[in-house]
Amino acid sequence: MATFNAVAENGNAEEPPQSALIFLGTGCSSAVPNAFCLIQRSDPPCPVCSQALSIPPEKNPNYRCNTSLLIDYCQKDGEHKYILIDVGKTFREQVLRWFTLHKVPRMDSIILSHEHADAVLGLDDVRAVQPYSTKNDIDPTPIYLSQHSMDSIAQKFPYLVNKKLKPGQEIRRVAQFDWKIIEEDCEKPFVASGLKIIPLPVMHGEDYVCLGFLFGGKNRVAYLSDVSRILPTTEHHISKDSGGQLDLLIVDALYKKGSHNVHFCLPQTLDVVKRLCPKRALLIGMTHEFDHYKDNKFLSEWSKREGIHVQLAHDGLKVRVDL
Numbered sequence: 001m002a003t004f005n006a007v008a009e010n011g012n013a014e015e016p017p018q019s020a021l022i023f024l025g026t027g028c029s030s031a032v033p034n035a036f037c038l039i040q041r042s043d044p045p046c047p048v049c050s051q052a053l054s055i056p057p058e059k060n061p062n063y064r065c066n067t068s069l070l071i072d073y074c075q076k077d078g079e080h081k082y083i084l085i086d087v088g089k090t091f092r093e094q095v096l097r098w099f100t101l102h103k104v105p106r107m108d109s110i111i112l113s114h115e116h117a118d119a120v121l122g123l124d125d126v127r128a129v130q131p132y133s134t135k136n137d138i139d140p141t142p143i144y145l146s147q148h149s150m151d152s153i154a155q156k157f158p159y160l161v162n163k164k165l166k167p168g169q170e171i172r173r174v175a176q177f178d179w180k181i182i183e184e185d186c187e188k189p190f191v192a193s194g195l196k197i198i199p200l201p202v203m204h205g206e207d208y209v210c211l212g213f214l215f216g217g218k219n220r221v222a223y224l225s226d227v228s229r230i231l232p233t234t235e236h237h238i239s240k241d242s243g244g245q246l247d248l249l250i251v252d253a254l255y256k257k258g259s260h261n262v263h264f265c266l267p268q269t270l271d272v273v274k275r276l277c278p279k280r281a282l283l284i285g286m287t288h289e290f291d292h293y294k295d296n297k298f299l300s301e302w303s304k305r306e307g308i309h310v311q312l313a314h315d316g317l318k319v320r321v322d323l
């Protein structure tokens with residue numbers, strides 16, 4: 001099995017059951033390797049994408065599916081609940097790869113950050129991880145989303161939202177969801193599978209609000225997958241100076257240099273990390289510009305200088321947390 005990603009970051013089998021975060025995907029919308037890099041190879045070839053031709057994905061931290069996080073929430077009675085954030089284009093592959101490795105038996109609830117393709121286009125495939133029923137009479141999976149996302153999904157997947165059959169229409173097996181609208185408001189928390197979650201509205205381009213999420217009573221974790229600017233009210237909840245220090249910040253970094261209109265790139269990401277001052281940060285949403293080993297070396301040096309531990313996450317990474 002892979003040496004670096006098959007194992008939880010800390011702890012061992014003898015420890016009491018504990019909550020954990022499993023990074024199901026840490027890549028951008030087009031995912032890594034970038035298909036164009038492999039069908040029209042440059043000279044020299046793209047070093048990050050080329051690795052995908054010779055190294056199997058489970059041993060290649062530069063193989064990145066769409067950004068998605070699974071919260072393995074261990075309740076007080078020791079029962080585990082599995083809460084998924086986002087269901088992108090690569091959802092099925094992520095289930096095959098990481099649910100099996102980390103022994104995740106099911107999903108108890110889903111949360112959507114927004115309605116872009118890389119966050120929702122796997123919704124049809126949720127059927128494959130639900131119990132089999134030709135009559136669609138299974139318990140639907142609760143799915144938490146904003147009204148804006150709901151409206152968009154009703155257009156993208158009308159058959160998942162509108163369940164009434166027209167006269168003469170055959171029943172066909174489709175994923176079953178219990179749609180639950182959440183507010184884009186830090187003051188309006190919701191509870192998914194027993195875990196209290198605070199929505200963190202952020203700008204994802206100046207014309208678009210995306211939701212991040214804050215959760216955890218003991219370890220405070222904030223997840224900001226698609227962000228170009230953090231709104232003041234959101235910043236107030238997650239910065240060391242006002243809301244209290246985060247134990248873990250999981251945050252967007254699309255490219256290594258410059259800036260981008262709808263995502264943070266590394267310079268803005270590191271500025272935000274310094275401003276919010278979490279104990280630790282893990283970066284997600286990377287393109288093929290990032291090389292896991294090389295850039296983590298750079299980030300280790302940055303971390304020593306700044307006193308905040310920052311690294312690139314990778315697909316399959318499991319981090320133990322006390323929620």
Ligand SMILES: [Zn+2]
Pocket residue numbers: 033034037046047048049050288
């Ligand atoms: Zn490439």
Ligand SMILES: [Zn+2]
Pocket residue numbers: 114116204226
């Ligand atoms: Zn997006």
